[in-house]
Amino acid sequence: MDLQLQGARVIVTAGAGGIGRAIVDAFLAEGAQVTTCDIDQAALDSLPKTVKAQRVDVSDHAALAAFIDQAADRMGGIDCLVNNAGIAGPTGRIEDLDVTEIERCLSVCLTSQFITTGRAVPHLRASANPSIVNISSLAGRLGFRLRSPYAAAKWGVIGLTKSMAAELGPDRIRVNAVLPGLVAGDRQRRVLEARAASRGIAFEQAETEAFSYTSIRDYVTPQQIADQILFLASPRGRTISGQAISVCGDTGMLG
Numbered sequence: 001m002d003l004q005l006q007g008a009r010v011i012v013t014a015g016a017g018g019i020g021r022a023i024v025d026a027f028l029a030e031g032a033q034v035t036t037c038d039i040d041q042a043a044l045d046s047l048p049k050t051v052k053a054q055r056v057d058v059s060d061h062a063a064l065a066a067f068i069d070q071a072a073d074r075m076g077g078i079d080c081l082v083n084n085a086g087i088a089g090p091t092g093r094i095e096d097l098d099v100t101e102i103e104r105c106l107s108v109c110l111t112s113q114f115i116t117t118g119r120a121v122p123h124l125r126a127s128a129n130p131s132i133v134n135i136s137s138l139a140g141r142l143g144f145r146l147r148s149p150y151a152a153a154k155w156g157v158i159g160l161t162k163s164m165a166a167e168l169g170p171d172r173i174r175v176n177a178v179l180p181g182l183v184a185g186d187r188q189r190r191v192l193e194a195r196a197a198s199r200g201i202a203f204e205q206a207e208t209e210a211f212s213y214t215s216i217r218d219y220v221t222p223q224q225i226a227d228q229i230l231f232l233a234s235p236r237g238r239t240i241s242g243q244a245i246s247v248c249g250d251t252g253m254l255g
Helices: 018-029 041-045 061-075 099-124 148-171 186-199 203-211 222-233
Strands: 009-013 033-038 052-055 080-083 131-135 174-180 244-247
Touching (some): 009 018, 018 033, 018 222, 033 041, 033 061, 052 061, 061 099, 080 099, 080 222, 099 131, 099 148, 131 148, 148 174, 148 244, 174 222, 222 244
Parallel strands (some): 009 033, 009 080, 033 052, 080 131
């Protein structure tokens, strides 16, 4: 299927590893121009030379805004912004959480999307196929015991997505959110390890319990997330906006 993304000018935050790297690679395979940032310099160094990459901590909002401006100048505009950056945040009971860790989680997972979107919108208005895809999470529609900062941030992403879809619709800019479920990789493993440790159970028990809440008891792959994003960013997705799309194996609960 030709998604008509040849030459598309794409920005992906946190694109050097995990889901972000799968998104970058998928756009490259379609012939898009890709600019990305990440906090992990070693991972950035592993990217193909065709990718314009820069080390940025998205919680440094001035640096993040400058990155978007520079990327737009370098590519001659923006057709698609993928807000992928996020962290797991602290795991623990609400009374035990450290406020600094709470604030960093909100800054990385939510506030950064306000910054990137605000800087990208003037460039997106000039695009013939403008789109924004925000990465939320199943925690953006379900409660998440012991992970309240992360859940609060990801619910916020849904609110931002729907508000921006309404606000930017007259400019033909479509805005959607993708909600990954249990995604295979080191990050998901660390989340399950933290959950197991906080409850005093084995990792295998935490993993089995997590899968018990899904109909399709398997991990989602980063490639599946990337495939969904490509369709939303392509002209084939031109009338899809304001949606929170779960890619989760039909998960009904987060433990």
